[in-house]
Amino acid sequence: MDLSGRNYLKLMDFEPEEIQYLIDMASKLKDEKKKGIPHDDCLKGKNIALIFEKTSTRTRCSFEVAAHDLGMHTTYLDPDSSQIGTKESMRDTARVLGRMFDGIEYRGFEQERVEALAEYSGVVVWNGLTNEFHPTQMIADMLTIQEKFGHTKGLKFVYMGDARYNMGNSLMVTCAKLGMDFVACTNKKYFPDENLIKYCNGVAVDTGATITLTEDVEEGCKDADVIYTDVWVSMGEPTEVWKERLDDLMPYQVNKKAMSYAKDSCIFMHCLPAYHNLETKVGREVNEKFGYKELEVTEEVFEGPQSVVFDEAENRMHSIKAIMYTTLKGQ
Numbered sequence: 001m002d003l004s005g006r007n008y009l010k011l012m013d014f015e016p017e018e019i020q021y022l023i024d025m026a027s028k029l030k031d032e033k034k035k036g037i038p039h040d041d042c043l044k045g046k047n048i049a050l051i052f053e054k055t056s057t058r059t060r061c062s063f064e065v066a067a068h069d070l071g072m073h074t075t076y077l078d079p080d081s082s083q084i085g086t087k088e089s090m091r092d093t094a095r096v097l098g099r100m101f102d103g104i105e106y107r108g109f110e111q112e113r114v115e116a117l118a119e120y121s122g123v124v125v126w127n128g129l130t131n132e133f134h135p136t137q138m139i140a141d142m143l144t145i146q147e148k149f150g151h152t153k154g155l156k157f158v159y160m161g162d163a164r165y166n167m168g169n170s171l172m173v174t175c176a177k178l179g180m181d182f183v184a185c186t187n188k189k190y191f192p193d194e195n196l197i198k199y200c201n202g203v204a205v206d207t208g209a210t211i212t213l214t215e216d217v218e219e220g221c222k223d224a225d226v227i228y229t230d231v232w233v234s235m236g237e238p239t240e241v242w243k244e245r246l247d248d249l250m251p252y253q254v255n256k257k258a259m260s261y262a263k264d265s266c267i268f269m270h271c272l273p274a275y276h277n278l279e280t281k282v283g284r285e286v287n288e289k290f291g292y293k294e295l296e297v298t299e300e301v302f303e304g305p306q307s308v309v310f311d312e313a314e315n316r317m318h319s320i321k322a323i324m325y326t327t328l329k330g331q
Contacts, residue, residue, distance in 0.1 A: 004330040007118040008126045008323050010111070010133040011170065012199070016177045016207060019142070023152075026143045026315065026322035033069065033318070043328050044071030046102040051117075052078045052128075053108030058272060058316045059128045059136070063105055066321035075101070094120035103328055106130075124327045126320075134166040137271050138174045139319035144312045145226060148267055153179040153208070155225040158262075160217075160252045161296055162190045162245065167230045167271060169196055172211065176200035179207040185220030187248045188213075217251065217258055224262035228269040229254045229296045233282065239289060246290055254297040259306065268297070268307045276302040 001021045011019060032039060050063055055078070067074045077084070084093050090113050097104055098121030106114040107128030118125040127135050145152050157175050159168055163184040172192055175182035182200070184191055191197075191213050200211050214220045221227060232249050233242050252258075254268060275283045275295040286292055301307060 002330075003326040004328070005124060006327050007124060008135060008327055009114055009118060010127065011135050011138055011173050011177060014177070016179070019139075019174065019177055022139050022319070022322050022326060023142050023146060025326055026139055026319040027146070029321050029325065030143075030315070030318035038069075039325075040069060040071040042070045042325055043102075046070075046072045046328060046331075047100070048072055048074055048103040048105065048324070049097050049101045050074055050076045050128075051082070051084065051104065051106045051108070052076065053084070053106075053113075054129065056107055056129070058313055059107055059320075062136075062317040062320045063128070063324075065317050066324060069321060070325060072102075072324075090116045091120045093117075095122075098122040102331060103324065124331065126323060126327070129166060132166055132169060133173075134170045134271070136320050136323060137167070137316070138170050139323060140312060140315040141171070141228075141269060141271070142174060142178065143315045143319055144269065144308055145267075147311070147315075148308060149225065149265075154181070156181045156183065156223060157226045158183040158185050158220055158224045158228065160185050160220075160227060160229045160254050160258070161232060161249055162186065162230070163192045164190055168192050171228065172196065172200050173203075176203040176209045176211065177207060179209045181210045181212070183212045183214065183220050183224070185214055185217060186252050188215055189248060218261050221258050221261035224266050226267055226269060227254055227259065227262055230271055231273065231275060232296050233275070233286065242286070243290060246286070246292060246295070249296070250292070253294070254301050256298065256300055259301055259304075266306060268301055268304070268309070269312055270297060270302070270307075270309045272309060272313055274302060274309070 064074050094117045103124040105126045105128045111130045111132040114127045157180050172182050276297050276299045278284050
């Protein structure tokens with residue numbers, strides 16, 4: 001399968017077979033790395049730019065290590081080290097960077113920004129996260145599930161919490177593409193966009209997937225194979241926004257009771273960072289203002305035997321390596 005020269009902006013742009021190809025390539029490259037088989041001559045001499053308008057631990061480290069493993073060089077650009085959006089438009093930035101680099105990663109805000117990079121740069125562009133989609137995370141997540149169950153098709157995947165943005169959107173699309181049964185279990189105010197639901201239901205007709213929206217935790221989690229959640233609060237938001245969202249979503253915390261409705265073989269997933277105790281600044285701030293010691297997931301579940309969050313985190317690097325390799329190969 002040839003994905004050379006393809007931008008990687010959202011999984012709506014890829015066929016199910018292409019997504020599976022990326023998962024399998026990530027598995028192959030992971031196996032090679034574990035066995036000490038080098039692949040540093042695959043893309044030797046290529047240069048990539050990493051644009052981070054939003055900071056990240058996993059995404060930055062994954063891109064940098066993966067690029068090094070493939071023989072590439074990286075240049076990191078954050079808001080303090082570039083003119084993007086301040087003195088220079090994204091279109092102009094794209095046309096400059098496209099003449100210097102072989103590929104560009106973008107992690108930031110609106111999807112339109114990464115789309116503009118892809119349109120005007122003339123080189124391969126990868127979406128490291130936007131407000132709407134998080135496609136690199138998806139390959140890591142599906143690789144993790146495939147490692148645990150041997151397959152993805154037909155599994156019941158439950159997303160708990162705020163399903164309106166990048167993680168809820170991307171997981172629903174990916175599950176639909178791979179023939180999984182996706183459940184958004186949350187307050188109805190936090191259901192995904194209706195147009196995206198319609199799109200996913202259309203995809204599901206061909207793949208055998210199902211899309212379910214429910215406010216009932218027992219119904220949503222019953223016989224689940226995977227229960228997944230993400231953070232509920234973001235730094236910089238007004239306190240009143242935090243309070244409303246926390247009050248709305250606390251019934252959808254992933255805790256021992258929620259996990260008890262699932263299969264015994266169910267795994268817990270989280271793309272991290274997670275607020276499961278008071279060891280973070282955000283966790284302590286929320287506790288001081290609202291009295292909650294744990295947010296989207298309890299310490300018991302996060303540190304429990306069903307949690308695969310650190311396998312999932314590791315797989316970010318292998319998956320991003322696969323995405324860069326397959327899209328840059330032959331360029």
